[in-house]
Structures are given as structure tokens and as C-alpha cells.
Amino acid sequence: MTKSEVKLLGAWPSPFVMRARIALNIKSVSYEFLEETFQPKSQLLLDSNPVYKKVPVLINQDKPICESLIIVQYVDDVWSSGPSILPSEPYDRAIARFWATYLDDKWYPTLRSVRGAKGEDERKKLIKEVGEGLTLLEDALNKISRGKDFFGGDQIGYLDIAFGCFLGWLRVTESLTGVKLLDQVKTPCLAKWAERFCAHGAVKDVMPQTEKLVEFAKMLMAKMAASTPN
Amino acid sequence: MGSEDVKLFNFHASPFGQRVIWALKLKGVDYECIEEDIFNKSNLLLELNPVHKKVPVLVHRNKPIAESLVILEYIDETWKQYPLMPQNPYQRAHARFWANFAEQKLLVAARIARLSSGEEQGKAVNEAREAMEKIEEEIKGKKFFGGDKIGYLDIVIGWISYWIPVWEEVASMKILDPLKFPAINAWITNFLSHPTINDTLPQRDKMVVYYHSRRKEVSPS
Numbered sequence: 001m002t003k004s005e006v007k008l009l010g011a012w013p014s015p016f017v018m019r020a021r022i023a024l025n026i027k028s029v030s031y032e033f034l035e036e037t038f039q040p041k042s043q044l045l046l047d048s049n050p051v052y053k054k055v056p057v058l059i060n061q062d063k064p065i066c067e068s069l070i071i072v073q074y075v076d077d078v079w080s081s082g083p084s085i086l087p088s089e090p091y092d093r094a095i096a097r098f099w100a101t102y103l104d105d106k107w108y109p110t111l112r113s114v115r116g117a118k119g120e121d122e123r124k125k126l127i128k129e130v131g132e133g134l135t136l137l138e139d140a141l142n143k144i145s146r147g148k149d150f151f152g153g154d155q156i157g158y159l160d161i162a163f164g165c166f167l168g169w170l171r172v173t174e175s176l177t178g179v180k181l182l183d184q185v186k187t188p189c190l191a192k193w194a195e196r197f198c199a200h201g202a203v204k205d206v207m208p209q210t211e212k213l214v215e216f217a218k219m220l221m222a223k224m225a226a227s228t229p230n
Numbered sequence: 231m232g233s234e235d236v237k238l239f240n241f242h243a244s245p246f247g248q249r250v251i252w253a254l255k256l257k258g259v260d261y262e263c264i265e266e267d268i269f270n271k272s273n274l275l276l277e278l279n280p281v282h283k284k285v286p287v288l289v290h291r292n293k294p295i296a297e298s299l300v301i302l303e304y305i306d307e308t309w310k311q312y313p314l315m316p317q318n319p320y321q322r323a324h325a326r327f328w329a330n331f332a333e334q335k336l337l338v339a340a341r342i343a344r345l346s347s348g349e350e351q352g353k354a355v356n357e358a359r360e361a362m363e364k365i366e367e368e369i370k371g372k373k374f375f376g377g378d379k380i381g382y383l384d385i386v387i388g389w390i391s392y393w394i395p396v397w398e399e400v401a402s403m404k405i406l407d408p409l410k411f412p413a414i415n416a417w418i419t420n421f422l423s424h425p426t427i428n429d430t431l432p433q434r435d436k437m438v439v440y441y442h443s444r445r446k447e448v449s450p451s
Contacts (some may be wrong), residue, residue: 051331051364065323067330077319090307091293097300102281136281 006031007059009045011038013216015108015165016068017056018206022161023075025202027082069100072161086158092144093158096151099140100162107133108166114173115217127179131186137163138187145189149196156200164197171210172217236261237289239275241268242432243440245389246298247286252385253302255426257309299329302382314382328368328375329386336361336390340405344397344441345448351403358405362414370413373420384421391418392431400441 008024008031010017024031036045036055048057048064058065058074065074076085086093110129117123144151144159151159167182174181184191198207236254238261240247254261266275266285278287278294287294288301290308295301306314316322339357346354365387369375375383394406408415422428 060320063320065320065327067327070323070326070330073326074319074323077322090304091291091295093307094295094300094304097303098295098297101297101300 009057018165019068021206027079239287
């Protein structure tokens, strides 16, 4: 498959875009990365994702695929000769999908809302919820990894990708609030897993540096404050 | 319980549990249904689904699986007869995309509409209708979302055929206008006339009572 047949429309700060990139890296797929302009949204984005107008969008032989976890499963399906991303057993796949859904529906929205919390009480409450979620995930890691390095076992898999992409923004939140969320004492396995994940060959080149993300977050917050009427 | 036994923890009015029932029935998988009182959840349910404490939960080979969309894919991967997901990877991605869309955009709005009133309800009804418009485009020219046969996406969206009319009655609102959504209405007719789909539907009057009580909790007027 020639390089231009596979394109990924994305944005460097997006954890969701990172999921798609990691999946493509695992399969050693050559692809063209197109950094989305956003202001205004590019015609390619509007044409290829008319429903949500969001990144990531994978374009394979001119066919668009949207929604990061759907893209990851699609990549696993299409490039089936490469290392598997989803586990092979239906039950293990169900557990991986369950936790990925939890992360997207519950945990990450809570993490995001920490930055926009109104007042210290609300911030504390949300931080506590993030911590409770991490305790659940520590438990899940212990059960699922069966003593190995990743949720996927010896190699990173679907749930590693689904969760690991949020580590950058987790660190941003720690930096902005001054609160340690991923605690080596409370969640020792997750803390070690996070280091291994970030150092992995398929991840390290697409994981943005925390400092750059913090700068980006501050810029976004300033923009929001400027546009919010008093 | 034999290790191959299948148990479904459900609540009669749950549209999420209904998906699981449809999938199991279409595949001819025997299962035991355990009705949960969601106002007084059993300790067993809380053990089986400690994260969300909700139905449905499928238990197979003594292992619990929660979240209806996750359960559907598990069922399809475990019992190969009557495949629900398309074979082609792009079509699978397409089906998952629209399943996700219906959950995020239609179901959420329709739920708010059935619980609210006034301006809030009006806004939710509009959002539900907008989502419905996109789904109308998807089903145009097809008997089922799955093509000639009922498939994954039909089962995921199937709740609208039976739950939306109940919610409309309970909350005095209209989302599924047959004039605005002729293709969806034609699909609903096809879907509900399938004996497996129809034979397993919960009792409507019990559903109406349940949803009335939910609405009263939120807006006592």
C-alpha cells in the first residue's frame, strides 16, 4: 500500500488522534499525517467527518473512518497480519472494550472538567473522582495483565492505547492543580505501566511533551476566559 | 450453574437489556433471565457490575460482562451463527460509528425529553429530531441497517421502535413524526414484524407505568 493511500487527519495535542497513530505504528503502516488547521476547519475535515467535524479521521483508499476507538479496531481488522491490538479471546476483548468505554464516558470527562472547575470545592470533588477511577484501573491492570507489563500482556494492546493516550493530559492536570493524581503509592502498578507505555516504540514519538501541552492548555484557557462575557 | 449456562440480569423496561435479548434470540442461544428490581438492586448484581451497578449484565462461563454494546460484540464473537456484525472491516467501522452516534446523540436527548418539560424538553426534542434526521438518511433505500437481514445496528437502534412511542406518550412530546421520517417508519414496521423481535418485547402497560414513575420523580407536577 503506497504511503498516500493512508492518511490521518489529526492534531498533535489530541489524545484521540494519538490512539490512531499508535495503532498505525504497531502495524508499521506508512501513512501521511495531516495536521488540521481548525480555524477555520479544513474542507477535508468537513467532508470526511460531516457528522462531528472532529479529529482523528483515518482515510484509507479515500474512505473515511471516524471516532478514535473505531479507528483502532478498524486498523486491527485491516492490517491483520501485524501484531494484534485487541486480545484474541472474546471475554478479554469484552473486558478491554468495557474499560475503554468507561474511560471515554466517565473518567476522561471528569479529568477534563477539573481544569474548568468553579471553585475549590468542586475541584476537590472532581479530583477525588479521578483518583477513584484510577484505583479501579489499578485493580483492572492487576487482573488483566496477569503480572505482565501491559493490559495487553507482553505488548501494548487496545486498553493500553485507550488509556495511555490520556497520560499527557493527566500530567497537565497535575501540573495545573499541583495535585499528584497518578500516585506511585496509591497506584504503584499504574505508575510503572505509565512509564513503560510512554517509553514504548509505538508511543514515544507521538506522545506530546507535557510542557508543550501545559502551554497549549494555558493558551486554550486564556482564549476561553477572553471570550466568556463577564 | 453449568459452565456453558448463560444468565442475563435485566430489568423488563430496559432498552439496553432488550438488545441483549434480541441478539441471544436471533442466535438461538438459551439463557436464563433474572429480573432485577432496579429500585432495590440485588447484592449479586452489585458484585457482578461493581463499576456501574446497572443492568444488563451477561454471565457466561461464570464471568460477567456489562455494557450492552460490549455484550453484543461478545455474543457475536462467541456464537458464530446468525452473524450480527458485517464481515467487511469498513462496514464494521460504519456500523459501530452509527451505533455510537445513536447512543450519544439520540438516546441522550430522548432521555432528557422524557424526563423534562417546557423549554428544556423542547430543546431535547429538537436535538433528538436532528439526530433522527441523520439516521433517516442512513436507512434510506435499505430494508434493515444490516441490509436484507437484521444486524448489529438494527439491534442497537431497535429500541426506538418501541420505547420512543412509550416515552412520547408519557412525556407528551413527539420525536418520531412518520411524515418527517418515512424511511425510519418503514424500517420500524419491518423490524417489529420479525417474530423474534416482536415475541420478546416487554409489556407496554408495565413500561408506561415505569416511565411515568421516573418522570414524576424528576418533575412531580
